[in-house]
Amino acid sequence: MHELSIATGIIDAVLAEAAARGITAITAVHVSLGQWSGVDPDALRFSFDVASDGTLVETSPLVINIVPVAYACEACGNEHAPDGSQGITCLQCGGAMSLVRGRELQLTGFETMEEVSA
Amino acid sequence: LSEPRLIEVRRNILKENDQVARKLRQSFREAGVRVVSLVSSPGSGKTTLLERLLSEFHSEHRVAALVGDLATENDAARLARSGARVKQIITGTVCHLDATMVSRALHDWHWQELDFLFIENVGNLVCPSSFDLGEDLRIVLTSVTEGEDKPLKYPTIFNTADVAVISKLDLAEAAQADLAALRSNILRVRPGMQIFELSAKTGIGMEELHRLLSSPAQAEARAV
Numbered sequence: 001m002h003e004l005s006i007a008t009g010i011i012d013a014v015l016a017e018a019a020a021r022g023i024t025a026i027t028a029v030h031v032s033l034g035q036w037s038g039v040d041p042d043a044l045r046f047s048f049d050v051a052s053d054g055t056l057v058e059t060s061p062l063v064i065n066i067v068p069v070a071y072a073c074e075a076c077g078n079e080h081a082p083d084g085s086q087g088i089t090c091l092q093c094g095g096a097m098s099l100v101r102g103r104e105l106q107l108t109g110f111e112t113m114e115e116v117s118a
Numbered sequence: 119l120s121e122p123r124l125i126e127v128r129r130n131i132l133k134e135n136d137q138v139a140r141k142l143r144q145s146f147r148e149a150g151v152r153v154v155s156l157v158s159s160p161g162s163g164k165t166t167l168l169e170r171l172l173s174e175f176h177s178e179h180r181v182a183a184l185v186g187d188l189a190t191e192n193d194a195a196r197l198a199r200s201g202a203r204v205k206q207i208i209t210g211t212v213c214h215l216d217a218t219m220v221s222r223a224l225h226d227w228h229w230q231e232l233d234f235l236f237i238e239n240v241g242n243l244v245c246p247s248s249f250d251l252g253e254d255l256r257i258v259l260t261s262v263t264e265g266e267d268k269p270l271k272y273p274t275i276f277n278t279a280d281v282a283v284i285s286k287l288d289l290a291e292a293a294q295a296d297l298a299a300l301r302s303n304i305l306r307v308r309p310g311m312q313i314f315e316l317s318a319k320t321g322i323g324m325e326e327l328h329r330l331l332s333s334p335a336q337a338e339a340r341a342v
Contacts, residue, residue: 013129105248113123
């Protein structure tokens, strides 16, 4: 259960980004979470609710975008998901595959009703 | 009434840990210290492997180890018998090590004088995968008694490690382990991963791992 420290990281990042833009009210927080980020979405939502108490994002919902795992061939760029017997070599050219998506742990944005200057 | 507007930012959430880890990795490289970390579930044999590695390396190299656990100094006491310098990091309720804990544990050490630093993470297949510790090489262990589908159940930890060790090879027969299935499951979540089958108890298979750790090119698997 390391979601609490990650929730705190999200909140700190949002508050810093908002302060830099002079924003004082936030209506939603958006994050991208890789399927293999090692972070559980429900535990993260719970931790966010607890950790956001008394901050600008106290009532803002946390919108979680799950990024599915994807492999790409290092030789031809062909992408596929690692299911069944796939995943070891490229189905198109037999090249080596490497993980290209699925480990994201990123604050992608937040919503506000306020006018924003730049 | 106006619509809410979306302010886009792209910011990695573990940025702070990643920054500390990057700084650590840079200073380790500059000082010529090779740093190897071990992750696995509790009871896969991290401490036994480390015990073996420390006593093997101790005669030729300057080696030390950091070991993370929620409580007790048992592992540090056990490892100190090898003659290497060992420090226990007690995490309390925290289920993983992070870069700051490593940095803090090293601050009163002349770690720059080391050839090898081993870091044993808390036994946990989930949380340690999110935290870079500044190591050059991360080894994930899975023992023959754990079941062949461990890599499929915990793909993230296998994906964030550089090489895999199948441990307790001396028990493979008794456990009726399907080593081919285990290997293929590791490769399914981490294509091309280098796999070592060994028993730290009997010493079978240790040579190959020893060779990997001693080879400078191989040991720097991670980008600064």
